[in-house]
Amino acid sequence: MYGITETTVFVTYKEIHDIDIELNISNIGTTIPTLSGYVLDQNQQLVPIGIIGELYVGGLGVGRGYLNKEELTRQKFIENPFAKGERLYRSGDLVRILANGDMQYEGRIDEQVKIRGFRIELGEIESVILSLPKVKEVALLVKEDALQQKSIFAYVITRSSVTVAYFRNALSSILPEYMIPSSFIELKTMPLTVNGKIDKKALYSLGTNITDTGVEYAAPTNEIEEKLVLIWQKILEKQEIGIKDNFFHLGGDSIKSIQIASRLIQEGYSINIQDIMKYPTIETLSKCVVKHTVSVNQDQIEQEINLSPIQSWFFENNTSQYSHFNQSIILKSNAPVSEEAVRAALQMIVRHHDALRIVFKKSDEGWMQENKGDESHYFFESKTINNEEYDAYCDEFQSTINLEKGPLFKAALLRKDESDYLLFACHHLVVDGVSWRIILEDFSTLYNQYLNNIELKLPLKTNSYAEWVDDLLQFSNSSVIEKQENYWLDIKSKGDFAQKLPLDKETKISRFEDTEVCSVQLNANMTDLLITKCNTVYNTSIDDVLITALSFALNDVFNITKTTLNLEGHGREPIHNNIDITRTVGWFTTLYPTYIALKHPENNINQLIEVKETLHRIPNKGVGFGILKYVLKSIKMDSPQITYNYLGTFGNEINDQKGENNFEYSNQYKGQIVSPNMIRHSLLDVSGLIANGKLTIDIGYDKNQFFEETIEKLITSYKKHLEKLVLDLSSNQEKELTPVDLTYNKLSMEQLKKLQESLFNNN
Incomplete structure (x- = not known):
């Protein structure tokens, strides 16, 4: 029998026979004699035999309603549209009438969805x-x-x-x-x-981090493939990765390729980062893996070091307030923090990563940096703090780094509101986004080793920041850099045609104290599409997609179709194969201009291809520009008005070996990481970062130059175009080459299409 409390329990009855058991369907029979049943659609009209509808029950057993719940009674007990004066009860159960008059139960209406x-x-x-x-x-x-x-x-x-x-x-x-x-x-x-x-x-709560690439799973066939599978699953945070799955379709990017190369070295093998980008499946990539035989000096570095191009940029553009220019991260612990474990981990990290012991010296000839040998060259304190003290403490914590005396790396254990927080700060001159991933991963490893009474141990050191700077200076004298000069001179001449951003207000000097930030966030599913599905069609990168959407937004709000952007890259591009910086801490960032024209305002796909063709032709991801401008000083060019920086994904660096989070990234106030009096160098600072599975886009601006509503319009337009582009790309299953993908890449898109049509017709 089938029954409902609101209709005095029993509604239908059915005598069960062997055939009913064999059919394995939920046949609930017909209504008992004192009740009636109606199967209705969403408009309360009778449905034909075989069509699913909601069961409404009438007759003598129907209750009067719910006690003291008038609204619910009105919703569930209604007038019978087929018999005046009677009432029906809406069961919420879905049924269909069979040919013999019986009813088959199909589930609850709250399990019926509209897709x-x-x-x-x-x-x-x-x-x-x-x-x-x-x-x-x-x-x-x-x-x-x-x-x-x-x-x-x-x-x-x-x-x-x-x-x-x-x-x-x-x-x-x-x-x-x-x-x-x-x-x-x-x-x-x-x-x-x-x-x-x-x-x-x-x-x-189980998540959805499955491998859904549309490629049939293929298991690893040898030891190298097995190691690569395990490393990919850890870095890309995916399960069941097969050797035919595509690195980029799984959310891989250039920063993750660095992490993969680093993990592989820990397993006794090495690979060129370019090969990860060139051979995006484990099946093809495994053939490029070789035994790691390069020997790197494991001693502490103690020496003077020349400035890198990005460090030269910093001192050239900041004549004062240079000690207060930090990067900072705050973590919230999921359990009480061991102060002893933190101290032990920090001391090991500073001993291992030479750049964290750097200080800077100014002379008549300019700035130099010196690597100290003191392994205690860091600051740490533990403090219980209340909400009233917190902001002021963080501001002081960030502002008291001394560039010439050091230390440049600081940490604090803050106990607040019955929670423990770890606040890290480091002067940007010796750290970057990739460096933080390395530091946090090492901290998580060492912290857990200490708690589990395991000997504190880190992977072998890679080449030092000092060695990389020397290698970069040698590279500046190569014919490769000489050949790149014409490219950058061409970008400079195109920049003369770029349109200027129209300001809402004029100000003589723009300082960081006047900076406001407007943010927008993509949800987790949209972010997942961005990093997995949408770049497969045209072999694009996340930067291609983000900058394309930005070009549309600039046109919507400022009526700008020609602009130059100052692009930031991680800068760890391979120069010589004998230099390994996959686990090296330092400021490697590249900063270089590119010219973006909105040539296809009515077609986001064609504009994406235009942007891709521009970005993928930049030589060495911009490394040469910094050398030409700050080392050789052969190019002089004003900085673009807009800076763009995609920082990649942060997340699994703070997991333990079991993949569990001891700490999580927190949005707690970190203090002013840059001196309020420091001069801003861009009108707009556009940045993107993926954390906790969601992309956040920030646009920094001077409140004395732009109204808040102007930037809100810009970031709203940015999100709209970005989401549309991601969905348009994700719904397209066909793959298409563009000219820059070819060995001979001097064709235009129109020429390539004509060539493809010609080959198709001939075949």
Whole structure:
């Protein structure tokens, strides 16, 4: 019998026969004589036989309503549209009438969802998935995707190993495309409630970090492939990566390639970073892996060092306030922090990473840097602090670094509001975004070693910052740099045609104390599309997509179609194969101009190709520009008005060996990381960063130059164009080459298309 409390328990009855058991359907029979049943659609109209609808119950057993719940009573107990004076109860149960008049139960209406305009029964999809021979159990969830639209996620327990391709191929012959789940997550056990039902709330916390590349899984076939799989899974935070999966489709980028090369060295092998970008599958990349035989001096560096191009830029543009220009990170601990473990970890880190012991000296000839040998050359203190003291403490913490005396690396353990925080600060002259990943990973490793009474140990040192600077200065005398000069002179001449940003207000001097930041964030699903799906079609990078969207936003708000951007890169581009800086701390950043023209304002895909063609032709990712301007001094060029910097993904550096977080990134105030009196060098500072699975875009500006509403319009337009571009690219499955992808890359896009058409017609 089938029953509902609101209709005095029993509603239908059914005599069960062997055939009913064999059919394995939920046949609930027909209504008992004192009740009536109606199967209605969403407009409360009767549905035909075989069509799913909601069961409404009428008759003598229908209750009067809910006690003291008038609104709920009005929703659930309605007038019978087919019998005047009677009332119906809306059961919320979905059924269909069979040919013999019986009703078949199909699930609850709250399990009915609307996907892309189609009303879908999750129970129906579950039944189909369960019919697949390799599936043992399944549960479906509906989550919002990139634009708050609903997508279906299938959590499955299988009888044998399967791939996403298996599910898609099997289901496509049974279900329409809109009913096929967008993601399949394989579980070993299904979470259950105390009542033995599937705990769907618990499923939400399991995440969706599966490998969904559309490529059938291929297992590693040798030791090197096995090591690469494990390293990729750690760095890319994915499960079940196969040797045919594409590095870029899994969210890889140039910064992650550095991390992969570093991890591989720890396993006794080495690889060129260019090879990771050139051969994006483990199957092809593994052939480039060789035994690591390069010997690097493990002693502490104590010597004077010339300035790198980016350090020269800093001193050239800052004649005062130079001691207060930091990068900073604050972590929140998930458990009480051991002060002794922190001290032990910090001392080991400063001993290991030579650049953290650098100080700077000024003479009549200019600035030099000196690597000290003192392993205690850092600052650390532990402090219990209240909310009233906190901001002032952080401001002082950031402002008291002395560039000439040191130390330039600081940390503080702050106990506040019954939580423990670790505040790190370091002068930007000796650290960058990649360096922080290295420092935080090492800190997590050492901290856990101390807590577990394991000998404190880090991987072998890579080449020092001092060795890299010397190598860069030697490279400045090469024919490669000489050949690049014409490229940068061409960029300079194009920059003469760039349009100036129109200011809302004029100010003589722009200082950091007048800086405001406007931010916007993409949700997790949109971010995942950005780093995995959307760059496969045209072989683009995240920078290509972000800068394309920015070019549209600048046109929307400022009516600018020609602009120069000051691009920041990680700067760890390979110069000589015998220099390994994959685990070296220092400021390696490149800063170089590029000219972006909005040639296709009505077509975001064509504009993306235009931007890609521009960015992918920049020689050595801009390394040569810094050498030409600050070492050889053969190019003089004003800095562009807009600076752009994509910092990549932060996240798993603070996981322990089991992948669990001892610490998490916090948005707590860190203090003023740059002197309020320091001069700003750009009108707009555009930056992007992925943390906790979400992309955040910041636009910094001077409040005395731009109204807040102007920048809000800009960042809103930026997000709109970015989301549209990501979705347009992610929905396209066909891959297409552009001229820069070819060995002979001097064709235009139009010439390439004509060539492709000609080859197609001839074939």
